[in-house]
Amino acid sequence: MYVSENHPLPKENFEALADTHGLHCVSIYLPMHKTGKEQNEHLAQANLKRSIKDVHQALAAYQMHESEIKKYLKPIEELITNTKLWRNPSDGLAIFLGTRGLSYYTLPIVFETTTYVSDHFYLKPLLPLYYGDGLYYVLELSQDYIKLYEASRYNFKDLFIEDFVPDQLEKVVGFDYKPKMLQFRSGQATHGGSFHGHGEGKDDTIKELQTFFRTIDKGIHKVLSNRQAPLVLACVDSLYPVYKEVNSHPNLYDKNISGDPEFRNKIKLHEQSWKVIQEYFEMSKKKKITRFTELYNTPKTAYEISDIVPAALQGKIDTLFIQNGVDIFGRYNKENMKLTVHDKNKIGDASLINLTALQTFIKGGEIYFLGSDEMPIKNSPMNALFRY
Incomplete structure (x- = not known):
């Protein structure tokens, strides 16, 4: 979370x-x-x-x-x-x-x-x-435009890396580098286009880019607060493998946001980045569901509300799966651990799913809201994977 x-x-x-x-x-x-x-x-x-x-x-x-x-x-x-x-x-x-x-x-x-x-x-x-909207980073990358963002599904924040990262290739390799060796495809600006060359010129260009990108990599290393969060590049496709070669971030995402980043609307960039990275977070959910299935019928899982509510209060839940659109009302006495479930919401009742979810949240567990067909154990409004 x-x-x-x-x-x-x-x-x-x-x-x-x-x-x-x-x-x-x-x-x-x-x-x-x-x-x-x-x-x-x-x-x-x-x-x-x-x-x-x-x-x-x-x-x-x-x-x-x-x-x-x-x-x-x-x-x-x-x-x-x-x-x-x-x-x-x-x-x-x-x-x-x-x-x-x-x-x-x-x-x-x-x-x-x-x-x-x-x-x-x-x-x-x-x-x-x-x-389901965990932290990730977006690095906009071209030869003369560098921006870094901290993002999630609902947030997109500029990290202001100017003090740590050069914003132009020339500032790193010098103003006498060989731009003539880069042959850009027609219709693309020189700072963002694909390049191809011949012989020594092409090799020199790649070396200069690697020097530039290595400096960027060192700079953003000082800014990224979470080394495990995925880093997504927004760049023309030809730059991705060059940056990947010098990257030291342990979780560089294997798909980039294609195209010249400099003139991309930031709202659009946020939308595109979430579309690219969403699969990564979906995989985390699938791994948890698989883990539940593997441990089914062991003390590490539960699908009965009488087992799940006290486990949440004890901080025992690693992952809680909640079925969308369903609620259960009743009362739970913490003193004697007695659970009472009612068919309808009565005066003095509480949502037992709300109670369980809040306790899981407060104690650092993960929560996934699933459709009825996604629940590991069907016909049960809550499934839980325990820490111990």
Whole structure:
């Protein structure tokens, strides 16, 4: 799990929500409808109104007085007319009201409409922000344009390497190097095009590039905080093998983002880089599923909720698989380790999947949200791979 400082919901904010306990904690999740007919017709605001009514009914069931309910929910009511909020929508909106007042976040997840009232917040829908989108780096590379980014699925941050890395070939090999030996394909700029040459000239060019790239490699080594995270090159295809020859990063990704990087839109670069690297993180998930299958029917795995909930509280879970769109409500007594599961959500109940997921997150386990057909053990909403 990796969380950058410019994450859409920094870990410290999430942990503050997880630490909040008290009567009548309200959680609301909504899709925001960023474009199209739904936005023009203000469907998200109408959806929020309906959610407030649902919360109102839940608070009344907790024996809260009508006048208290209206006063308590007023900060959420005011969001309906908050033009700044709706003018700049994201994919989803998460709202939390509790002992510390109101907080809300526009986030890059299309949430299912959900309301939840308990003595804690419902945070399971936020966990995809922290899993399956691990840290990677993107190095834009040409003869006179060098940029390094720290990235994940939801973040793309310039690491500002100017103090450690030269930005031009000439600054390393000198201004008397032999550019005439590089014959660039028509229609491509000299700083990014493919090169080919003949005899000694071609060899000289490659040596000069290697000298330049070796200096870059040494510079970015001082900046990369995670030596195990994959490094993706954004460069014309001909430069990738030259850089690979001098690279010292232990996890240089075997596919580059093809093309001249200098004039590429950074939003587009982020999208392209995630498309390239996504397979890498998918493989991590598949390895965990394979590991579960190999250890099935041993004490290292579980698929019964009665085994998984206490294991999460004990910090025993290495990897938790959660089926999308499913929840289980009930109660867990930490003192006597008694678990009670109900068919429907009753007053005083909690989401047992939310509890398990949060405890797994807090204690450093991994979490994957899977479709029903992807779950290692079908017909079970949670599967767990244990550390011990």
